[in-house]
Amino acid sequence: MMGTAMKHWGATRIRTGMVVAAGCFALAGCISLGGKAPDELFRLTAEEPVPAGTTVSGPLTDAVVVLDPEADRSLDMLRVPVRLNASSLAYLKDGAWVEKPTRQFRSLLAETIRARTGLLVVEGGDFEVTGKTRVGGRLLQMGYDAPSGAVIVRFDAMLSRGASNNDIVTKRFEAVVNGVEPKAKPVGAALNHAANEVVRQVADWVKGG
Incomplete structure (x- = not known):
């Protein structure tokens, strides 16, 4: 038994x-030990891309060099900031950037300057020490503003010219898209539109300056 x-x-x-x-x-x-994947991944795309087959050539020293913009830590990440009030931030639910927004903004700015000016344009890296014209700055805001129900993109641009890059001009640019629902899909579309509006303003400033 x-x-x-x-x-x-x-x-x-x-x-x-x-x-x-x-x-x-x-x-x-x-x-998933890495956390739930967001429902929407945001990417900045040019509303005015350079047409296929476009060719621009010239000395590298004559190129416009577009630098990575600076930004504080609330923007230097993949999450999208939501301003709750003057001193409080949260992050958008169910949406995130596919790549850091500062890098995406640089590429969008470079593409738009090419399209609107016809100039030779290169992006950052080793070109920073060779180009006589450099465009950089600080990305101050690129997210959702809860009190106003708007998406805001604000950029302090810096333009320097000359071999020594000592001649510097700065200007603030901003675009606002009102009436945006606090949801991933409409916020993503509004962010792309507002960023394009800002880079168009910057491109025209570079061309006119």
Whole structure:
């Protein structure tokens, strides 16, 4: 009797262990240690892209060099900031940038300057020390403003010219899209439109300056 009971108890433990193990495997398929992926991934795309086949050439020293904009930590990440009031921030639910917004803004600015000016344009990197004309600045705001229900993009641009880059001019540019629902899809579309409006203003400033 004792031997039979021990065998039954051992078989029960094996079956229980198999059930627990199966449950663990099932649970592992339902969770992600990296957190839930956002429903929407935002990317800035040019509303005025350079046409295919366009060719621009010239000395590298004559190129317009577009630099990475500076930004505080609320913008130097993939989450989209939501301003709750003058001193409080949150982050948009179910939406995130596919790449840091500062880098995307630089590429959008470079593409738009090319399209609207016809100038030779390069982006950052090793070109920073060779171009006589440099465009940079600080991205102050690119997110959702909850009190006004608007998306705001604000950029302090800096333009320097000459071999020594000592002749510097700064100007603030801003675009606001009102009446935006605090949801990922409309916020993403509004961010793209507002960013395009700002870079168009900057491109025309570079051309006229």
